[in-house]
Amino acid sequence: MTGLRLFRWLFVLLWLTAGMHVHGEEESFTLPAHDVEVPMADIEAICRHYELTELWLTIESNPPTLPFRSDGCSFWPDTWLAGRDLYEGCFIHDLHYWAGVPGDDMGRLRADVWLMMWVAENVSVDLAEAMFNGVRVGGTARVNTPWQWGFGLSLIHI
Numbered sequence: 001m002t003g004l005r006l007f008r009w010l011f012v013l014l015w016l017t018a019g020m021h022v023h024g025e026e027e028s029f030t031l032p033a034h035d036v037e038v039p040m041a042d043i044e045a046i047c048r049h050y051e052l053t054e055l056w057l058t059i060e061s062n063p064p065t066l067p068f069r070s071d072g073c074s075f076w077p078d079t080w081l082a083g084r085d086l087y088e089g090c091f092i093h094d095l096h097y098w099a100g101v102p103g104d105d106m107g108r109l110r111a112d113v114w115l116m117m118w119v120a121e122n123v124s125v126d127l128a129e130a131m132f133n134g135v136r137v138g139g140t141a142r143v144n145t146p147w148q149w150g151f152g153l154s155l156i157h158i
Contacts, residue, residue, distance in 0.1 A: 031091050034078075037067045043095065050092060059099045064152025070094040074147045075138065076131065080123055089118035097139060098152035108149045112136055 029049050032038045047056035072078040073090035080086055096111035112135045120128035141148050
């Protein structure tokens with residue numbers, strides 16, 4: 001990657017993540033298991049723990065009609081080299097996608113950047129870039145997957 005291209009990427013990432021908290025391992029918190037329906041009270045507690053205030057306000061003001069479940073890292077292993085667990089980051093990313101509003105391209109980009117930053121901080125920068133590219137392609141409504149942006153809204157999966 002050229003110096004100018006790297007500088008532009010860093011500038012865009014800093015701009016997009018301004019005020020965004022990428023939660024690390026400082027506190028113990030147990031997320032629900034794979035494919036378990038998560039009650040709204042638990043979603044609120046998760047948002048509070050991860051300081052996802054904006055996400056919770058979106059969910060509270062316009063609750064998705066379908067229940068939330070996370071499959072972890074869709075089409076990606078939840079455990080990476082040397083046993084590094086990706087489930088936490090993928091779960092939070094799924095929560096963003098579940099509550100996403102179709103047409104909110106900036107919201108989707110922020111969710112994807114959040115995942116990339118979490119993976120970079122907790123696992124690997126190279127893996128973070130690969131996953132970012134994967135979710136940008138695989139999470140768009142044009143691909144029509146069960147995990148696309150806004151999958152909590154029944155109008156997508158009638």
